[in-house]
Amino acid sequence: MHTGRNQLVAVVGAGPRGTSVTERLISQWDALPDGQRRPLEIHLIDPEPPGPGHVWRPDQSRLFLMNTPSLFPSVVPVGRAADGLAPSVVDRSFNDWRTEMTATPAPSLSAGDLEELARLGGSDFPSRALYGRYLQWTYQRLVAHCRDGITVTHHATDALKLARASSGYRVALADGTALIADAVVLALGHLPAQLNPEQDALRDGAARYSLNYWPPAVPADIDWTRIPARKPVLIRGLGLNFFDVMIQLSEGRGGHFAPDETGRLQYHPTGREPLLIAASRRGVPYRAKAQLDSYLPRSVSLRHCTVPALRSFAGQGIRPGFDHDIWPLLHRDVLGTYYATMARVAGAGPADPDAFLIRLHAALDVPGPGWATALEELLAEEMPAAPRLDVEGLARPFAGRRFADAQEYQEAVLPFLDADVDESVRGEDSPLKMAIGAMNAGRTVIKTVVADGGLTDQAWMSELRGWFEPLVEGLASGPPAVRIAQLAALARAGVVRFVGPNPQFTIDAGTGRFVASSPWVDGEEATASHLVDAMMPPNRAVDSLSPLLRQLLEDGLVRAKVMMAEDGAPVTSAGLDVTLPPYRAIDGAGREQPDLYVIGLQLASVQWGTAIAAEAHAPADAGGRTLRDADGIAAAILTSGR
Structure with a gap:
């Protein structure tokens, strides 16, 4: 039995966070007693496919890996994460889905999906494309589950403007249509952002001297074929995005890795690789994850930090x-x-x-x-x-050490990489x-x-x-150990070189080339006509280039959270200002905005680690926190005006 007029909910952003909110709305609505369900319309607004969204598109290179194993992520509450919550109508973590698809493949799986599933275990690191397929499958199952009284509509376009209406909010879309929503959820995810002053200078200098500069971006968005073979390319950053650059410009160009007689990986090039000259503040990459059969080591038990x-x-x-x-x-x-x-x-x-x-x-x-x-x-x-x-x-690791030249530094980094791989292989027996x-x-x-x-x-x-x-x-969010082993192989093959700690990137007006140098490494500076900023756009609301978020900030419908520094000076923080959960937005005048909710990356000023996926089977107030956030928002929406 349906009661009352239709309730329309607009979810802006159809990636993992938007999918979690959609799942919670459907699952909670489904669990309501007969006679208490209002007809519900859920409108997902995103030019990208619902489920994977922008970052997790299933059509991206399978060389781009997640930095968590199969057993970790989930977009719906399962196990302990479901305690006290309405049962999910799609009760599958990624690992549950992986097991099911391995045994009984869905017709929608591609040949690449099937090949990856055949070799993937719970402790292995899946491709982002395969995780995107799971997200896509979850969304499709959600829609298929909807019974009479609830509908889900995807608008494959952008939301450009949001304004208060006489009842709820008017959402103007880029395709010229508009929605009048009773509630709006901002699940915006990763957004393009303004460049910082140093990046601005590199971009402007690149234009002046006809150089090639790639600013921070989602790796799958970059046309890697534009980077020429056998030419030096400066890579700024040795974090997670670096490994995407590294593997795309080596194995992605036809090269392959194979173990030598000692078991150490060797790289066999094709000649189409560029010379990658990499640098970061640490001077070394993120450390590899330990090889474990669980996300957290079974031997670790915290006694003090509880x-x-x-x-x-x-x-x-x-x-x-x-x-x-x-x-x-x-x-x-x-x-x-x-x-x-x-x-x-x-x-x-x-x-x-x-x-x-x-x-x-x-x-x-x-x-x-x-x-x-x-x-x-x-x-x-x-x-x-x-x-x-x-x-x-x-x-x-090299604090206080000086190096006579780049080769001496190269010879210092290689043992560091080898040792890191060895420690990862030791797993639970590695003290480090x-x-x-x-x-x-x-x-x-x-x-x-x-x-x-x-x-x-x-x-x-x-x-x-x-x-x-x-x-x-840098210590705990690194790649699987195979990526560090591959990096060491590429360095030995002469495909990757390292600049040194605390690097400086400039443009030499005399030569018209990018220059990278480290104050700790003497000798000739590294130069190139190509430079890649190997990082994601910064998650900072006031620097966002999203037309919608900029409009919301300019109109005062939302505001960035201001914090007080030690000297009492106000500092604009990264995320939006929100209430306590369920995270209603606060406007420019400090007023709570009814029925306007925020979830995900834009909560960076009230939550820490908002980019990390929900952990399957973790309690909802711990590793499954993002699922609890989605659940709280869904509950607030469904009880509003009841």
Whole structure:
């Protein structure tokens, strides 16, 4: 039985976040008692296909990999993520879908999908194209499930303008049509952005001297055939996008990797590769993920950086800082995991590992700053020859070292890459990778507790986002180990060279070429006529080039969140200003906007790690947080005006 007039919901953005909101709307509507369901119209607005959206298009190169294994992501609540939520009408995580499609392939799967599925396991890293196929399948199943009283319509165009109407909102579309919506959800995802001053200078200089500059972009959007063979190309950034550039310009050009007699990968070129000259602040790439059969290491158990411990600050009326209150707890767990793993691995630790572990926990439990002294005293007695772990120093492996020339630096980076691969292969037996695993586990805990004002503004900006975020991303958000092994092979084959830490990128007016140099590497500078900024456009609302978001900001329907720096100066932060969940937008005058909701990347000022997918089977208030956000928005919409 249907009651009341139709309720129309506009979801702007049909990628993973928009798909999650759509799924929650359908699943919650489906679970309503008879007689309480209003006819519901869901309108998804996105020029890209619903489900995968822009970033996860199934037609992109299969060389572009996810940086999480198959067992991790989900776009719908499954397992513990579904506790307390309406059951999903499409109850499949990516790994569930992978298993099902391997056994009973859907007709929509391509030959490439079937080939990848045949070799893909739960611990393997899927292509972004295959994950996009899962998202597409999920959306199609959602639409197919809809029964009488609920419809889903996709508008393959952009939303250009949003304005208050007499009842709800008027959404003007690029195809000339308009919708009058009772509620609007902004699930905008990755958006093009203005270049920063340094990038602006590189772009302008490229135009002046007829050079080729590729600004930050989604890798699948770039025409890689424009980069010539055998010519030097400067690559700025050694993060995740770098590996997409690297593999597209090597294996994507017909080259192949094969193990030598020692098992180390060798690269066999075709001659169509450019010379990639890469640089980043660290001077080295993100570290590889450990090879595990789970997302977080099974041997890692946090004892200090726990949800109850971090929430105890609020219970005491304290709004914590990061450096003073949270980092010391996580630091204990990271070091504890490192030395406990070392003690567990045969031949690497003390004579009596069990007794050492008891003493280790006792040292780390010492209150205040005294724990560090107690730990060092224990190590001096029990493990005097063991290498000490400088956690923050992991981000600067060559700190303070000078190199005579680029070749000396190249010869220093190669052993670093080889060692990183070896540590990844050791998996649970690697003290270093388990310490990084503890940091990653702590990141999930911290994300849960610091959301929605759980951290001081100054700590959020200069501590959590200022130094810890780059550290943990460089250590825990890296590629699968095979990408580091391939990078080492490319470096040995002369296809990749490294500039050095803290690089500077300029244009030499005399030669009319891009120049890259490192203050720590002497000798000849690297020059090229081509430069690629290997990074995504920055997620910063006020710098967005999205016509819709710019209009919303200019009209004052939304505003960026302003935080207070340590000196009391206001600072415009990256994300939009919103209420507490379900995250209604706040306008330029500080007023809550009824029935206008925000989810995903534009929540960057109230949530940390908004780009990370929901973790399958994780609790809804932890790794499944984005699914809880979608659930809260759907519940608010369906109960509005009831």
